[in-house]
Amino acid sequence: MTDQPQQTADKFLWQPNAKLLLFVCLMTPLLISLGYWQLDRAEEKRQILAEFVVNQQSAPAALADLSGDTNLQYRAVQLSGKLDATRRLLLDNRVRNGRPGYEVFEVLTPVTGSHMILVNRGWVQASLDRNQLPEIEPVAGQVRLSGSLYRVLKGGLQLDDGIDVVSNWPARVGWVSAVRAERLFGDQFFAYQLRLDSDSPGALETGWPTVAVQPEKHTAYAVQWFVMVLVLLIMTLNANSNIAAWLKYKMGNR
Numbered sequence: 001m002t003d004q005p006q007q008t009a010d011k012f013l014w015q016p017n018a019k020l021l022l023f024v025c026l027m028t029p030l031l032i033s034l035g036y037w038q039l040d041r042a043e044e045k046r047q048i049l050a051e052f053v054v055n056q057q058s059a060p061a062a063l064a065d066l067s068g069d070t071n072l073q074y075r076a077v078q079l080s081g082k083l084d085a086t087r088r089l090l091l092d093n094r095v096r097n098g099r100p101g102y103e104v105f106e107v108l109t110p111v112t113g114s115h116m117i118l119v120n121r122g123w124v125q126a127s128l129d130r131n132q133l134p135e136i137e138p139v140a141g142q143v144r145l146s147g148s149l150y151r152v153l154k155g156g157l158q159l160d161d162g163i164d165v166v167s168n169w170p171a172r173v174g175w176v177s178a179v180r181a182e183r184l185f186g187d188q189f190f191a192y193q194l195r196l197d198s199d200s201p202g203a204l205e206t207g208w209p210t211v212a213v214q215p216e217k218h219t220a221y222a223v224q225w226f227v228m229v230l231v232l233l234i235m236t237l238n239a240n241s242n243i244a245a246w247l248k249y250k251m252g253n254r
Contacts, residue, residue: 009249014241024236028229035225042218049215061149063110066117066190072149079145079194081110083119083202085138087185088170094123096205101125104136104204105176107185108145108194118181118193119145122204133170139202146200149192150208152177 055074063079065072089105101123108117124134163173166184178189196203237243 009242009245012241012243012246016240020236020239024232027232031225031229031232035222035229038218038222038225042215042222045215045218056148063112066149066192067115072192073151075149077147077149077194079108079110079117080142081108081117081145082142083108083139083145085136086169087166088136089166089176089181089184090133090170090172091176092172092174096123099125102134102172104134105181105193106139106202107181107187111142115188115190116185117190118176118178119147119202120150120193120195121202122196122206124204133172136204143201145194145196145202147194147196150195151192 051071052074055072056076060076060078061070061072062077065075084107087107090102091105092102094101094103103123104121106119106121108119110117121136124136126134163171164183165186171184173184176184178191178193181187181189181193195208196206198206
């Protein structure tokens with residue numbers, strides 16, 4: 001067998017390179033698994049978007065619903081109570097339109113009900129000086145807040161801020177959920193937080209994307225991984241044989 005199979009064109013020759021084939025055998029399953037992972041992510045995002053549409057079109061939830069087992073993700077709700085501005089959380093590293101900032105969380109004590117509710121008032125821009133926290137107007141007295149319910153999705157990014165229990169307020173944190181709020185505040189919370197509507201009392205800059213990446217983009221990523229597999233196999237075939245010269249010879253002798 002010749003050491004340069006590409007120079008022989010009248011017949012197909014296969015001369016495998018062991019190291020190259022080992023690399024391909026390792027890379028191909030990895031690329032395929034990445035493609036299927038992106039397809040799974042696309043399906044997951046489609047389910048989230050479908051859930052958003054259904055629950056947004058449902059009747060507003062009541063306070064009594066918050067302690068039940070009903071799926072209330074993205075459900076509209078109106079709640080009355082007092083917001084506590086003395087114990088405020090600032091969710092760090094929230095970027096909007098290229099500007100760094102915080103999402104502002106305060107605790108709502110409902111008029112009725114034993115549990116407190118974590119309220120996301122919205123976004124404020126951060127100062128270039130990290131030691132300077134934003135000044136935010138508190139909401140005085142009893143108010144009726146409107147917004148949508150939200151529970152932090154699994155698998156989200158959680159920055160380790162090293163905080164267990166807050167001793168100085170306001171506190172800057174890397175991540176927050178209703179479950180974590182129970183540790184930070186030392187109180188009991190409903191499982192859902194309230195994201196304020198733009199016209200609700202106490203609202204700052206509101207509006208949150210339902211999903212950060214659309215299903216179509218995940219599908220496009222999957223196609224890219226599968227195309228890479230195809231390209232890798234074609235390149236492997238070409239590098240381990242004289243297929244290019246052989247096909248050219250065949251086409252020229254038709």
